[in-house]
Amino acid sequence: MSRAAKFKAALAVDEMTERQARAEHKRLAEDIAHHDKLYHEKDAPEISDADYDKLRQRLKAIEERFPQLVDMFSPTQIVAPMPTTAFAKVKHARPMLSLDNAFAEEDLQAFLERVRRALERDIDLAKDAEIALACEPKIDGLSISLRYEDGELTVGATRGDGTTGEDVTANLRTVKDIPHTLKGRPPKAIDVRGEIYMERKAFQEMNRRQEEAGDKIFANPRNAAAGSLRQLDSSITAGRPLRFFAYAWGEAEPRTWKTHSDYLKVLKDWGFRVNPLSKLCRTAEQALAYYRKMGEERPSLPYDIDGVVYKVDRIDWQERLGFVSRAPRWAIAHKFPAEQARTRLNDILIQVGRTGALTPVADLEPVNVGGVMVARATLHNADEIERLDVRVGDMVIVQRAGDVIPQVLGYVPEERPRKTEKFHFPTHCPCPLKTKVASEEGGVVRRCSGGLECPFQQVERLRHFVSRNCFDIEGLGGTHIENFFNDGLLKVPGDIFRLTAHVDIIKKREGWGDLSARNLVAAIEARRTISLDRLINSIGIPLIGEATAKILAQEYGDADTWLAEMLAASRERKKHPDGVKKEKAAETVGPSYGRLCNVEQIGVTTADAMCTFFSEGHTVEIIRDLLKQLTVQPVERRVVAADAKLRDKIVVFTGELSTLTRDAAKAQAEELGAKVTDSVSKKTSLVVVGENAGSKARKAAELGVQTMTEEEWLKLVAG
Numbered sequence: 001m002s003r004a005a006k007f008k009a010a011l012a013v014d015e016m017t018e019r020q021a022r023a024e025h026k027r028l029a030e031d032i033a034h035h036d037k038l039y040h041e042k043d044a045p046e047i048s049d050a051d052y053d054k055l056r057q058r059l060k061a062i063e064e065r066f067p068q069l070v071d072m073f074s075p076t077q078i079v080a081p082m083p084t085t086a087f088a089k090v091k092h093a094r095p096m097l098s099l100d101n102a103f104a105e106e107d108l109q110a111f112l113e114r115v116r117r118a119l120e121r122d123i124d125l126a127k128d129a130e131i132a133l134a135c136e137p138k139i140d141g142l143s144i145s146l147r148y149e150d151g152e153l154t155v156g157a158t159r160g161d162g163t164t165g166e167d168v169t170a171n172l173r174t175v176k177d178i179p180h181t182l183k184g185r186p187p188k189a190i191d192v193r194g195e196i197y198m199e200r201k202a203f204q205e206m207n208r209r210q211e212e213a214g215d216k217i218f219a220n221p222r223n224a225a226a227g228s229l230r231q232l233d234s235s236i237t238a239g240r241p242l243r244f245f246a247y248a249w250g251e252a253e254p255r256t257w258k259t260h261s262d263y264l265k266v267l268k269d270w271g272f273r274v275n276p277l278s279k280l281c282r283t284a285e286q287a288l289a290y291y292r293k294m295g296e297e298r299p300s301l302p303y304d305i306d307g308v309v310y311k312v313d314r315i316d317w318q319e320r321l322g323f324v325s326r327a328p329r330w331a332i333a334h335k336f337p338a339e340q341a342r343t344r345l346n347d348i349l350i351q352v353g354r355t356g357a358l359t360p361v362a363d364l365e366p367v368n369v370g371g372v373m374v375a376r377a378t379l380h381n382a383d384e385i386e387r388l389d390v391r392v393g394d395m396v397i398v399q400r401a402g403d404v405i406p407q408v409l410g411y412v413p414e415e416r417p418r419k420t421e422k423f424h425f426p427t428h429c430p431c432p433l434k435t436k437v438a439s440e441e442g443g444v445v446r447r448c449s450g451g452l453e454c455p456f457q458q459v460e461r462l463r464h465f466v467s468r469n470c471f472d473i474e475g476l477g478g479t480h481i482e483n484f485f486n487d488g489l490l491k492v493p494g495d496i497f498r499l500t501a502h503v504d505i506i507k508k509r510e511g512w513g514d515l516s517a518r519n520l521v522a523a524i525e526a527r528r529t530i531s532l533d534r535l536i537n538s539i540g541i542p543l544i545g546e547a548t549a550k551i552l553a554q555e556y557g558d559a560d561t562w563l564a565e566m567l568a569a570s571r572e573r574k575k576h577p578d579g580v581k582k583e584k585a586a587e588t589v590g591p592s593y594g595r596l597c598n599v600e601q602i603g604v605t606t607a608d609a610m611c612t613f614f615s616e617g618h619t620v621e622i623i624r625d626l627l628k629q630l631t632v633q634p635v636e637r638r639v640v641a642a643d644a645k646l647r648d649k650i651v652v653f654t655g656e657l658s659t660l661t662r663d664a665a666k667a668q669a670e671e672l673g674a675k676v677t678d679s680v681s682k683k684t685s686l687v688v689v690g691e692n693a694g695s696k697a698r699k700a701a702e703l704g705v706q707t708m709t710e711e712e713w714l715k716l717v718a719g
Helices: 003-007 018-040 049-065 105-122 200-212 221-229 234-238 260-270 284-300 315-321 382-388 455-465 478-486 493-506 514-525 532-538 546-556 559-575 582-588 591-597 603-614 617-627 662-671 695-703 710-718
Strands: 089-091 133-139 142-149 152-158 164-166 189-197 243-253 279-281 305-312 331-335 339-352 358-369 372-378 395-400 407-411 437-440 445-448 529-531 631-633 650-654 686-689 706-709
Touching: 018 049, 018 546, 018 603, 105 284, 105 305, 105 315, 105 331, 133 260, 133 284, 142 221, 152 164, 189 221, 200 221, 221 234, 243 260, 260 315, 279 284, 284 305, 305 315, 339 407, 339 455, 358 382, 358 395, 358 445, 372 395, 372 407, 382 407, 455 478, 455 493, 493 514, 493 617, 529 532, 532 546, 532 559, 532 631, 546 559, 559 591, 559 603, 559 617, 582 591, 582 603, 591 603, 603 617, 650 662, 650 695, 686 695, 686 710, 695 706, 706 710
Parallel strands: 529 631, 650 686, 686 706
Antiparallel strands: 089 164, 133 279, 133 305, 142 152, 142 189, 189 243, 305 331, 339 358, 339 395, 358 372, 395 407, 437 445
């Protein structure tokens, strides 16, 4: 299901209370993190670029209205997921950041106005001064960084989380567009950055060969390029038709160019391919004309692009503008509208997720949408089907933007067959139990009421349990989980650790052998010791994702304490079912419930969902059974030195920091002994105010809380 659909019927941001905003902010952050990992690590996105952008836009709108919700875990403060462990890690000399997005022509005007205001604050800029933009097509590929020392290629790495990437040097050396030795007189040390991609024609030919050989078929050129670059055997990469365009730099010592346009010329002199469609535009009108031209030429280009990138051309101005959180202030990506096609709707299928949510999926007559054959598309939920009024047999409009399962936009009225029937959403789960379906979350989500008794949910929960950010058990993929479940070898998470007793049975199964069975046993045994936050995340508690699991682990410290407190909070809440305020949770409900409500980023809504989860006896039995199989590592408490500069102080950061990420600033504060929180109160000791600060800065002034600028903060840290 496209998770963006969960918010289609949600409140407008300007109508939200802070409690509603906090709950939706949490869900959005976890959904974005989920899709980031699918895109960056598995090269297998499950929603469209457009839907993903909507998630980020809504998150940003919430944070603009409620800036106190911004924290170190927010996707607005993070570039991408941490790199995988298949390759060695490489720390970038300078971070590889993402770009903010523009979706309308007005967004470019707003970007240029922000640039001009920022420059005017710093330099004597004439009102009619030209702000030239270096414009280039936004290649839909994989960003990489190439490190050259004395002109020789030494390291090639993926972007990773922006700070640390994957070392794929051996694979990059096989790409013909990447020179091993630079021509001319390059800097002593230079990080050349650009995009690995695959041309459409070469992609189609490669897929044809893959199909003939019975190997994996890739969904689109971007996934094919990313998958090819992440091969552990570089000879496989060498056989893939990868290309490279260079367009940026990281560290450069010394740097001789003064504009981005000059740098592109220098790259060609060094022996790199530079996109010949790049162009210098001196006005907003010229930049928009370039965007429209690229949009018209997009179908005929040999490679996929999903927009245009605008960069302030002058490097000295780029340096003055700096960065904010995950993106530079001097660049923006202007995205193209999603691609569309028409095809026949053959059926509407119902899928059940690990939380029991029923997701309708369109079964389509296969159609080529933007170079990808599409046979399935999301219909989001029951309300969306009702709104679209799509019916089996309709000719429908399908939209895709780099997606594996796109979305249906509507039907073509004049092509509707005479005898079509309105789709009626099922009242019972399609699982063998046929349990009733209940409406939740304002009626948008229809959910199977069978809970962990529903076999569909059991399988999905087991898949989640072994996934990368949970127990991360190598060799136990989704297909194996389903097969083991159907054959009775797996029912609950604890059964995974009992699989080791069935190694003789497993190695005789189709697709298995002695070596693969032994490897599976070794992978399972390696996960018998697990951190508390991974355990919490793996269980699949509603509204609890990776970030919140870490916070809960810090709060409760060890598994026994955590489980005891969850059960106590659940019992207390059951005795007091009426509404409750967070501030009075402990005195009106009970101490354990009050403690849970007051954990950072939890609150009453999430606490109630957790209490409902732990009130189910079957769930508790499953967790206790699992704990018998494991050694759960307790969380090491942070020890603050007695002479720490900010010991016992409460610090809040607000606004945009130009020289620090929010994570780095928080780390600095904690190293000095402070506790960093998201909201300003009478207990707050210090508020560090960046640019575009909102309500937190105003509240600090109202309460008489000390404030300081980012520059003053840096002096405090260094002093």
